[in-house]
Amino acid sequence: MVACGAQGTESSAPTESTTPAAQTANSNSDSTVTPDAQQVELTISAAASLTDALNEIKTSYEGEHPNAKLNFNFGASGALQRQIEQGAPADVFISASASNMKALVEKSLVKDSKTLLENDLVLVVPAKDGVEIKALDDLKGDAIKKIAIGIPDSVPAGKYTKEALTNQQLWDELEPKLVQAKDVRQVLQYVATGNADAGFVYKTDALSTTDTSISLTVDSKLHSPITYPLGIVAATSHEEEARQFYDYLQTEPALQVLEKYGFRKAE
Numbered sequence: 371m372v373a374c375g376a377q378g379t380e381s382s383a384p385t386e387s388t389t390p391a392a393q394t395a396n397s398n399s400d401s402t403v404t405p406d407a408q409q410v411e412l413t414i415s416a417a418a419s420l421t422d423a424l425n426e427i428k429t430s431y432e433g434e435h436p437n438a439k440l441n442f443n444f445g446a447s448g449a450l451q452r453q454i455e456q457g458a459p460a461d462v463f464i465s466a467s468a469s470n471m472k473a474l475v476e477k478s479l480v481k482d483s484k485t486l487l488e489n490d491l492v493l494v495v496p497a498k499d500g501v502e503i504k505a506l507d508d509l510k511g512d513a514i515k516k517i518a519i520g521i522p523d524s525v526p527a528g529k530y531t532k533e534a535l536t537n538q539q540l541w542d543e544l545e546p547k548l549v550q551a552k553d554v555r556q557v558l559q560y561v562a563t564g565n566a567d568a569g570f571v572y573k574t575d576a577l578s579t580t581d582t583s584i585s586l587t588v589d590s591k592l593h594s595p596i597t598y599p600l601g602i603v604a605a606t607s608h609e610e611e612a613r614q615f616y617d618y619l620q621t622e623p624a625l626q627v628l629e630k631y632g633f634r635k636a637e
Contacts, residue, residue, distance in 0.1 A: 514547065525552070
């Protein structure tokens with residue numbers, strides 16, 4: 371806005387001699403910041419489990435980059451993958467599953483993919499009057515009527531849960547008790563409100579609320595590694611700005627925020 375005003379003043383001035391020195395100085399100063407004054411909005415499609423951490427990072431990033439505005443599109447990684455495949459606008463993609471990212475890379479829809487974070491799968495119960503569960507086999511008990519999980523086909527946490535229960539030879543027996551949710555946040559909601567007696571979520575999600583408590587951490591040997599790859603969407607119209615945020619997420623300040631929410635830096 372300032373830049374436009376400055377240009378208007380300069381174009382309307384008959385000669386340089388009619389422009390006061392102070393105004394000339396301001397106009398020159400304005401012209402040096404004109405390119406930076408154009409705010410760029412970036413759309414970041416990210417796994418729902420990153421919601422709290424990325425919202426905190428947004429505040430610090432926009433403070434350091436006043437000409438950037440971050441708009442987040444949080445959801446299940448499988449759903450976000452399909453959106454990108456269908457041409458939905460996005461600049462950076464952060465998945466909670468390597469397979470969702472790999473599918474986009476193979477179609478040349480995402481580039482420069484690299485693993486950013488790791489996470490753990492945990493079982494949560496209601497914080498108040500929740501059933502004590504010490505082992506996965508305890509889920510077979512009569513006290514557990516409903517178990518919330520993410521939809522395995524679209525929610526990575528649900529896929530990891532199915533792998534773990536299958537490897538523990540519990541999937542078939544527990545399937546009638548399962549309540550499927552659109553993402554990990556909905557799993558938490560089901561458990562917190564008592565609509566499920568237990569639920570499988572990431573450790574980071576479990577730490578985000580006091581309405582549920584962690585009953586156990588699932589043995590990582592029972593499922594695929596839980597990793598969060600990061601990549602730049604090939605169709606971005608703001609590649610330079612997208613890469614700046616992509617790079618920022620790998621800096622120590624950003625990683626410290628992510629670790630505060632329970633994530634681990636990928637090895």
